[in-house]
Amino acid sequence: MASLDDEIENLQARVSTLKSQLQIQTSTLLAAPSTRKLLSPPSSALSLPADDNTPLRQKLLARSGIQHAHNQQCLYRACAGLTLFRAHDPDPSAVDGGAILGLRIEVVSRAKFLRPYYVLLNRPYPGSGHLRVHRHTIPACIPLAGLAVRWLPPPKGEAKQDLARFARVLRLEVVRYHHRLGAVADLRKAAGLGRKKSRAAAEAEEQDVLGARAELAGGKLVDITPADAEAKQISVEWADGRAGRLVMGDDGEIVKLVVVGEGGRDREAVRELLGEATTIEDVVRRLTSG
Amino acid sequence: MARISVPTTARLPSSLRVATSNPAVSKILNHLSRASLLSVALDWLDENNQALAAPYLRETEDEDDDLDDLNPPAQSLEELQKLYADLQARKGSKREVLDRIVEGDWRHGLSLYQLAMADLQHLYDHPLSQKWSAYRIVPLKPAPRDGDGDDQPPPVADKESLVVPRFHPSTFLNALQAQVLPDVKAHYNFDRHRALPLLLLRIFILDSPYNTSLGIATPKPAPATFDTSRTVYIAFPDASPHVFISKPQTVGAGAGAGESKSLRTLIVEGIPKALSRPRQRFTLKSTSLATRNLEEMVERRGSQRTNNAAGGWGVYADENKKESPLDTVLPTPPLSEEEGREGKKRARALSPATRREERAAKRARLVAKARFGESARVDDGKGVERVDVVIEDAFPENEPTGEPGRRERPDGGDKEGEAGGQWRPNVRLTFHGPHVFAGLRQLVEHGIIDGERMPGWLTGEEGVTVGAVRNGRIRGYKGSGV
Structure with missing residues (x-):
C-alpha cells in the first residue's frame, strides 16, 4: 500500500512540475517575437494565411498582448525598482470612487527579489488632488508617518506635495533597512554563527550555511543580533561573557562600538574587532579573512 | 528572613520568598492545571533556576524527627526532579501536587520569581485570559513658545x-x-x-x-x-x-x-x-x-507588513505569494483559482433553480474572498471578541437600506440628534463573539450580507475595535491611515 501511495505522490509531484513547465513554455512562446509576427495581420510572408481569422487566432492575439504587457511591467519593475499602478478600493463608500494609486517598492536581498512593499494612496480631500497614504505594507520600523507628513502634507497649508520625492526617500529607507539586516546576517556568517530564527525582522533575510569560523584572540563571538527595531544597533557577545554594542549609521558606517567586559570597558576588544574598519562591510571582510 | 525592614525605593528582589499560607500563593497555583503545575515545578528544579527557586531539602540523614510529615523533604535536587517527572508520567489529582509543593518541597515559601513563572504559565495555558x-x-x-511667558507649554x-x-x-x-x-x-x-x-x-x-x-x-x-x-x-x-x-x-x-x-x-x-x-x-x-x-x-x-493592510488588503502583505519581476509567467488573478476545479465537477444536469442557487452561492463566496482576502477565517486564531462602532451618519433618506443580520445589538438607538436639518439617529453597534470578523465573513459567504455593498469597516480592515463611522468610513488617524 505504502509503495502505491508513494507512487501516486511522485506522479502528482511530476504533474505539478510539468504543469508549471508548460506555463513557462507558454509564456516564453507567446512572448517570442517570431510568434507575434506569426499572429499579426498578414503583412509579411511569414504570417499565417489571412483567411485563418478564427476565434482561436483572436484569442491567441489577445493572450499575446497581455503577455507582452506583463513582460514590460516586469522589465520596469526589475530595472526601476519603484513603480506605480492603479487599484480599486472595494469599499462602496470609499473616497474618490475607490480609485487607488499604488506604489510598489522592489527590494533585492541575497540576490533575490523579495515580495515588494506597497503603499496605496487615495485622494480623500474633495476638490484637490492631494494624496494621502491609505494602506501600506511597510514594516513598522520605517518612519512612514513622518515621511508622509513631510512630503505628502494635507492641503491646508501652503506646503506642496511631492510624490516623487516621497517615493524616492521611502525607497531609500526601505533599501537601507534591508542592507543593514543583510550586513548583520553577513556578520553572523563571517563569525561562524548559524541560522537563528529569533527576530521577526531578520527572518526575511536568508542565511546560508555556516561560514568559516573566525577565531578572535581572547574568545570567539557567540552571538550577533540586531538590537533595535531599525537594525541600526547590533549587540555582540563573546564566549567569555564580554558584551558589546555596535552602532551603525544610515549607510552602514560605524558610529560607535563599546565593549564591556568584567573589568569595565574593554578597548582592546574594540580595536581587535574593528581595526581600520570604518563601515560594517570592512568588519565583515576582516572577520572572513582573519 | 531579614531582621530589619528599612523603607527603600528599590524594587522587590526576585528571590524574596512569600509564605505558602499567603492567599496569593494558593490563588496563583490553584489557577494552574495539574500538567502545567508539574511542568512549572520541574522548571523550578532546573539547575539554572536554583538561585531563585531552590526547594526545601533535608540537610542530614539522621534527622528524621517528624515522622508524621506527609511530604518528607527530599535529599537532593536529582531526587526531586525524578519525583516530579514520575508524577508527570502517572495520573493523579491536582490536589496531591499542590500539597506536595506548598507543604512539602517549598514549605519555606515560594519566591516572587516562582510566582511570576506560575502566573506566566497560566497566561500560556489561557492565552485569552488577559x-x-x-x-x-x-x-x-517641545511646543513652540508663544510670547515671553516663562511657563513652558507641554510638548x-x-x-x-x-x-x-x-x-x-x-x-x-x-x-x-x-x-x-x-x-x-x-x-x-x-x-x-x-x-x-x-x-x-x-x-x-x-x-x-x-x-x-x-x-x-x-x-x-x-x-x-x-x-x-x-x-x-x-x-x-x-x-x-x-x-x-x-x-x-x-x-x-x-x-x-x-x-x-x-x-x-x-x-x-x-x-x-x-x-x-x-x-x-x-x-x-x-x-x-x-x-x-x-x-x-x-x-x-x-x-510585519500586515499592520496597515488588513482585510482584503492582505493580498498585498502576504509573504508567501511569490511576485518576482523575473518571473514572466502570467499571474493568475486571485479570484480565478477555484474556477478550473469547480467546472469539472458540475457535469451532471441540474435544474435551473439549483443552478441559479449554486451560482449565487459561488458568487457570494468569491465576493467574500474579494472583501476579506485570506483574513477572518474561523480557524486562524486571530479573532477579536468585541467591536464597538458608533454610526454618525445621517439617516439615509431615499432608500431604507435596512441591514438585517448586521445589527446584533443595536442598543441606545433611541436617542436622536437633529443636526443640520438631517436626522442623525444615535446608533451604536456592538459585535460580540469569539471571532467577530470571521462571523461577518460567514454571513457574506452565505449570502445574508450583500458583500458588494457592505461597508469596508465590517471587514476589519481598519484594525480597530472601537471606532466612529462617518460617511461610511471609520474616521482616520486612529487605526490605519497615516
Missing part, C-alpha cells in the same frame, strides 16, 4: 519625526522604577513569549514601603494587599513602536477596582517617561485596539 490594549509610542517635540506630538523608538529592557526597568511611587513596591519579571515575537514584562505590585519579606508577611487584618488585580502585564512587540498593556480584571468591587485603575494609570503614565531619554521624549497614544487575542495584536500592531 485583555490587552495597544498603544503607539509617539515622539514628542506636542512630533508628526514629522523620523525617530523610531528604541527599547532597552534593563534601562527601561530602572527608569520605570524611578517613576513608581516610593510607597509602592513592585516586582518585575521579563520573559520572552514562547510563540510570538514579544517580550513580556510582568509587574506585580505590593503596597508596602519595605522590600523584605516582612513587607509581604501580611501581618494585620489586611490580606487584601495581594490581589491578582495588582498584576499588570506589558508586552513589547519586537521591532515595532507599539506597547500592549493588559487590563487588570476588576475582581473586587468598589474601592479595589478604583485603586487598581489608578495603579494602571500610574504605570501607563510611567511607561513613556521610562522610554524617554534626555532630549528625546515619547508619549503613548491609544490605537483603539483592545482584544484578548495577542496573536491578533501582533498581526495588527507588530513589525
Whole structure:
C-alpha cells in the first residue's frame, strides 16, 4: 500500500512540475517575437494565411498582448525598482470612487527579489488632488508617518506635495533597512554563527550555511543580533561573557562600538574587532579573512 | 528572613520568598492545571533556576524527627526532579501536587520569581485570559513658545519625526522604577513569549514601603494587599513602536477596582517617561485596539507588513505569494483559482433553480474572498471578541437600506440628534463573539450580507475595535491611515 501511495505522490509531484513547465513554455512562446509576427495581420510572408481569422487566432492575439504587457511591467519593475499602478478600493463608500494609486517598492536581498512593499494612496480631500497614504505594507520600523507628513502634507497649508520625492526617500529607507539586516546576517556568517530564527525582522533575510569560523584572540563571538527595531544597533557577545554594542549609521558606517567586559570597558576588544574598519562591510571582510 | 525592614525605593528582589499560607500563593497555583503545575515545578528544579527557586531539602540523614510529615523533604535536587517527572508520567489529582509543593518541597515559601513563572504559565495555558490594549509610542517635540511667558507649554506630538523608538529592557526597568511611587513596591519579571515575537514584562505590585519579606508577611487584618488585580502585564512587540498593556480584571468591587485603575494609570503614565531619554521624549497614544487575542495584536500592531493592510488588503502583505519581476509567467488573478476545479465537477444536469442557487452561492463566496482576502477565517486564531462602532451618519433618506443580520445589538438607538436639518439617529453597534470578523465573513459567504455593498469597516480592515463611522468610513488617524 505504502509503495502505491508513494507512487501516486511522485506522479502528482511530476504533474505539478510539468504543469508549471508548460506555463513557462507558454509564456516564453507567446512572448517570442517570431510568434507575434506569426499572429499579426498578414503583412509579411511569414504570417499565417489571412483567411485563418478564427476565434482561436483572436484569442491567441489577445493572450499575446497581455503577455507582452506583463513582460514590460516586469522589465520596469526589475530595472526601476519603484513603480506605480492603479487599484480599486472595494469599499462602496470609499473616497474618490475607490480609485487607488499604488506604489510598489522592489527590494533585492541575497540576490533575490523579495515580495515588494506597497503603499496605496487615495485622494480623500474633495476638490484637490492631494494624496494621502491609505494602506501600506511597510514594516513598522520605517518612519512612514513622518515621511508622509513631510512630503505628502494635507492641503491646508501652503506646503506642496511631492510624490516623487516621497517615493524616492521611502525607497531609500526601505533599501537601507534591508542592507543593514543583510550586513548583520553577513556578520553572523563571517563569525561562524548559524541560522537563528529569533527576530521577526531578520527572518526575511536568508542565511546560508555556516561560514568559516573566525577565531578572535581572547574568545570567539557567540552571538550577533540586531538590537533595535531599525537594525541600526547590533549587540555582540563573546564566549567569555564580554558584551558589546555596535552602532551603525544610515549607510552602514560605524558610529560607535563599546565593549564591556568584567573589568569595565574593554578597548582592546574594540580595536581587535574593528581595526581600520570604518563601515560594517570592512568588519565583515576582516572577520572572513582573519 | 531579614531582621530589619528599612523603607527603600528599590524594587522587590526576585528571590524574596512569600509564605505558602499567603492567599496569593494558593490563588496563583490553584489557577494552574495539574500538567502545567508539574511542568512549572520541574522548571523550578532546573539547575539554572536554583538561585531563585531552590526547594526545601533535608540537610542530614539522621534527622528524621517528624515522622508524621506527609511530604518528607527530599535529599537532593536529582531526587526531586525524578519525583516530579514520575508524577508527570502517572495520573493523579491536582490536589496531591499542590500539597506536595506548598507543604512539602517549598514549605519555606515560594519566591516572587516562582510566582511570576506560575502566573506566566497560566497566561500560556489561557492565552485569552488577559485583555490587552495597544498603544503607539509617539515622539514628542517641545511646543513652540508663544510670547515671553516663562511657563513652558507641554510638548506636542512630533508628526514629522523620523525617530523610531528604541527599547532597552534593563534601562527601561530602572527608569520605570524611578517613576513608581516610593510607597509602592513592585516586582518585575521579563520573559520572552514562547510563540510570538514579544517580550513580556510582568509587574506585580505590593503596597508596602519595605522590600523584605516582612513587607509581604501580611501581618494585620489586611490580606487584601495581594490581589491578582495588582498584576499588570506589558508586552513589547519586537521591532515595532507599539506597547500592549493588559487590563487588570476588576475582581473586587468598589474601592479595589478604583485603586487598581489608578495603579494602571500610574504605570501607563510611567511607561513613556521610562522610554524617554534626555532630549528625546515619547508619549503613548491609544490605537483603539483592545482584544484578548495577542496573536491578533501582533498581526495588527507588530513589525510585519500586515499592520496597515488588513482585510482584503492582505493580498498585498502576504509573504508567501511569490511576485518576482523575473518571473514572466502570467499571474493568475486571485479570484480565478477555484474556477478550473469547480467546472469539472458540475457535469451532471441540474435544474435551473439549483443552478441559479449554486451560482449565487459561488458568487457570494468569491465576493467574500474579494472583501476579506485570506483574513477572518474561523480557524486562524486571530479573532477579536468585541467591536464597538458608533454610526454618525445621517439617516439615509431615499432608500431604507435596512441591514438585517448586521445589527446584533443595536442598543441606545433611541436617542436622536437633529443636526443640520438631517436626522442623525444615535446608533451604536456592538459585535460580540469569539471571532467577530470571521462571523461577518460567514454571513457574506452565505449570502445574508450583500458583500458588494457592505461597508469596508465590517471587514476589519481598519484594525480597530472601537471606532466612529462617518460617511461610511471609520474616521482616520486612529487605526490605519497615516
